[in-house]
Amino acid sequence: MPEQRDPSPYDALLLLSFGGPEGPDDVVPFLENVTRGGGIPRERLKEVGQHYFLFGGVSPINAQNRELLDALRSDFAEYGLDLPVYWGNRNWAPYLTETLRTMVHDGHRRIAVLATSACASYSGCRQYRENLADALATLQSEGLPVPEVDKLRHYFNHPGFVRPMVDGVLASLAALPQDVRDGAHLAFTTHSIPTAAADTSGTPGDHTRGGEGGAYVAQHLDVARTIADAVRAETGVDHPWRLVYQSRSGAPHIPWLEPDICDHLEEQHAAGVPAVVMAPIGFVSDHMEVKYDLDTEATAKAAELGLPVARSATVGADPRFAAAVRDLLLERAATERGGTPERCALGALAASHDLCPVGCCPARAPRPAAAGADWRGPVAEAPA
Numbered sequence: 001m002p003e004q005r006d007p008s009p010y011d012a013l014l015l016l017s018f019g020g021p022e023g024p025d026d027v028v029p030f031l032e033n034v035t036r037g038g039g040i041p042r043e044r045l046k047e048v049g050q051h052y053f054l055f056g057g058v059s060p061i062n063a064q065n066r067e068l069l070d071a072l073r074s075d076f077a078e079y080g081l082d083l084p085v086y087w088g089n090r091n092w093a094p095y096l097t098e099t100l101r102t103m104v105h106d107g108h109r110r111i112a113v114l115a116t117s118a119c120a121s122y123s124g125c126r127q128y129r130e131n132l133a134d135a136l137a138t139l140q141s142e143g144l145p146v147p148e149v150d151k152l153r154h155y156f157n158h159p160g161f162v163r164p165m166v167d168g169v170l171a172s173l174a175a176l177p178q179d180v181r182d183g184a185h186l187a188f189t190t191h192s193i194p195t196a197a198a199d200t201s202g203t204p205g206d207h208t209r210g211g212e213g214g215a216y217v218a219q220h221l222d223v224a225r226t227i228a229d230a231v232r233a234e235t236g237v238d239h240p241w242r243l244v245y246q247s248r249s250g251a252p253h254i255p256w257l258e259p260d261i262c263d264h265l266e267e268q269h270a271a272g273v274p275a276v277v278m279a280p281i282g283f284v285s286d287h288m289e290v291k292y293d294l295d296t297e298a299t300a301k302a303a304e305l306g307l308p309v310a311r312s313a314t315v316g317a318d319p320r321f322a323a324a325v326r327d328l329l330l331e332r333a334a335t336e337r338g339g340t341p342e343r344c345a346l347g348a349l350a351a352s353h354d355l356c357p358v359g360c361c362p363a364r365a366p367r368p369a370a371a372g373a374d375w376r377g378p379v380a381e382a383p384a
Ligand SMILES: CC1=C(CCC(=O)O)c2cc3nc(cc4[nH]c(cc5[nH]c(cc1n2)c(C)c5CCC(=O)O)c(CCC(=O)O)c4C)C(CCC(=O)O)=C3C
Pocket: 018, 019, 020, 021, 031, 034, 035, 037, 038, 039, 040, 044, 045, 048, 059, 060, 061, 116, 117, 118, 121, 123, 124, 191, 192, 193, 194, 247, 248, 249, 250, 282, 287, 288, 289
């Protein structure tokens, strides 16, 4: 029997993810859920719908979350952490609100939340917190008890997130033809976001101006450098690297982070770079952005150029990532009990904050967001 670990004050863990369609009929309603805020041109939506139809209308993300759930449950059982794990999504079934309702029915009142997004940004952090706030308000309006929810800190620099990606890059280098391997460059990719959102990502102290990219860019650069350093230490070869972007959306006149991976591959080819490893450090699993934008579109672009490429693995359900989630959970539980646990982090940036401060990754139109410093619980609707 493993030694029992103390998860108190938490009585459950919620895996909170994006959600994705599970068949052709789900694609349009899923996209409607995602784009309820507006701001995405119809043409772009049609195009993204086609990406899903190319894969039978099935996003890989739900299956990947089921695997992660299994990995978390096995890890918790193996390491004596007696804590039920639930799963809910922002944009598709199982929906967050339904999962929270079930959790409350099952008696849970103090819930730790792990979001499948590792870095700071409106899309990757606050939007998850806004959806939590909405779900809690729905529970309250139904007369149900409102649980306390705590979002576990960003894990972009946690060793259990970074080390599997180092192995992934090493495996991709090994998969390249030997004559181009040592000359290969590394292209670390993440989701492009509007430069305005990047500049205001992170705590107000991290905000930048003029497209420098705030915490979102700083965190990705830090992970990229950590991985590149580890790869150099392992292979003895210095592979030049750059952070690039993918999956741009939005209206064309609004600036988003650049360069795009496809433009970058063109530039690399023109500069005589013999091969490129594409390492999607901004994604937790091989979901549609990885399967389509990298494995389909960027890979086709590279083939057209005659540029050898390999795409490295995301962490997915790697047991080291499951162990990292256990570590984050036990770390936060100890903090909530008044302790000062060790906060694991690699790279130049320290472990991220537990509680998002006021003004962290602001929305264009302010809305209530749970699990932050200014959250006081759902506010009852004012009588009409
Ligand atoms: C930073 C970031 C992450 C990483 C953090 C995280 O994981 O949360 C992420 C993840 C994901 N994004 C996903 C899907 C989509 N994102 C969209 C739209 C957008 N994403 C954005 C940013 C991000 N997105 C932004 C700024 C927009 C424009 C919205 C607007 O300006 O209002 C759209 C609409 C169509 C389009 O515009 O592309 C779709 C369909 C899926 C599911 C994939 C699957 O099904 O496997 C996942 C995991």
